[in-house]
Amino acid sequence: MLKKTHRVSLVEQVSSQMEDLIESGHWAIGNRLPPEMELMKTFDVSRNTLREAIQALVHAGLLETKQGSGTIVKSKSALEAVLHRQVEKSNILKILEVRLALEREAAQLAAKRRNEKDIKDMNHFIGMCRLAAQEGDLELFLKADIQFHQMMVKAAHNQMLFDLYSHITDPLISSIRNIMILDKNFDYENEIHTDLFEAIKQKSEHHAIRYVNNYINEFREKITLIQED
Amino acid sequence: MLKKTHRVSLVEQVSSQMEDLIESGHWAIGNRLPPEMELMKTFDVSRNTLREAIQALVHAGLLETKQGSGTIVKSKSALEAVLHRQVEKSNILKILEVRLALEREAAQLAAKRRNEKDIKDMNHFIGMCRLAAQEGDLELFLKADIQFHQMMVKAAHNQMLFDLYSHITDPLISSIRNIMILDKNFDYENEIHTDLFEAIKQKSEHHAIRYVNNYINEFREKITLIQED
DNA sequence: GGTCATTTGTTCGTATGTATA
């Protein structure tokens, strides 16, 4: 008899429905939402209620409204939006430290849990790295390198680790690019993580950790050198 | 001529002001906000505008409204709220993995950056651990142990690392307690991280990492043993 | 148990600013 669901406010009902539409990709990032008049009919609520729901998602970072233009989808999840803001107001080097922390753990877990599909995916991006290295295409190399790391974290089979890593990495990409470009001694061959890949493939946690530790320390030195400029 | 920054909506202005009041502790967690009529006068906006601002913070997880009763502060920051939700819908063991990832990085950074106050704080909780061990007080021991780890992460001097660690640890405490209680071979002396503390005190990154790796592996074994029950 | 003031929930109406065609 007592319906607890009835005690959820209309605004909450509408905003969580909209959140689902965004998270499911039905309203994709960059797309414009239908006008308010239409949404009022869709959700069967008044203008103010609808607006409160929209504003809630705007504040959460999922939507962005522009007066006279419309409402567009800006971000896919609350976690992504929150971390994006957090990254923006923090020191880039400190964020990189967090990213490396997650990466190190991921390498160990990946060596333990990777399946055949993980190996295939990682191998694909290693190949792209090699191709980019041969052609000296830095942009392509960075793109493939980042996706390789992404796949490695995915191979750790820990959703939260993957979410945190992804949402921290995205807003860092331009910074990583700058670090790489400013590196005078940039050596493509040395940057291809073939050994790390092999260690994970052979399920050798020990070698994976050792390799990722070396890689991280090199990266740290690179950062501090650039910071001193 | 026209300042583009001036085009921040009233709702945004009000909600960010309220967010500041919450984050600064002026509106503490659990406290009730002044009624809408009062807040309307405080911020000098209409009811609809105020309510949109409140709903935004409700959706972000900072506030909770109850019809007929009032609005209370539920969480201190958006990051805390979103991580809390994330932790709730995830596997506890997977969350522990993320926590350990952050802890490992923190140990290394703490050995590099700790100052005298950090040492003092950590020493205080190490002392509490010893006291609790002597008296066989498991509750006190866990409390002190968690605070010791918290201080170690703080000594890493990376705000985002600390925030992530804290907000992940809080909802995990009861789980950690259960793990410890279920451990038949629980040995107080062995659980006091004196060696880790000494390594950080001596600024020996190498020893700090080695110790924390051992500690983490032991903790992992403990978890898998219990999981098999 | 009931009444009543308080507080939030929901809706409607109106006016004005702003971007796009």
Add this chain to the structure above:
DNA sequence: GTATACATACGAACAAATGAC
């Protein structure tokens, strides 16, 4: 420049839940 569509903001009214007396 005008018309249109949309966003912003305010005010007023009633409904529903809560808590105190």
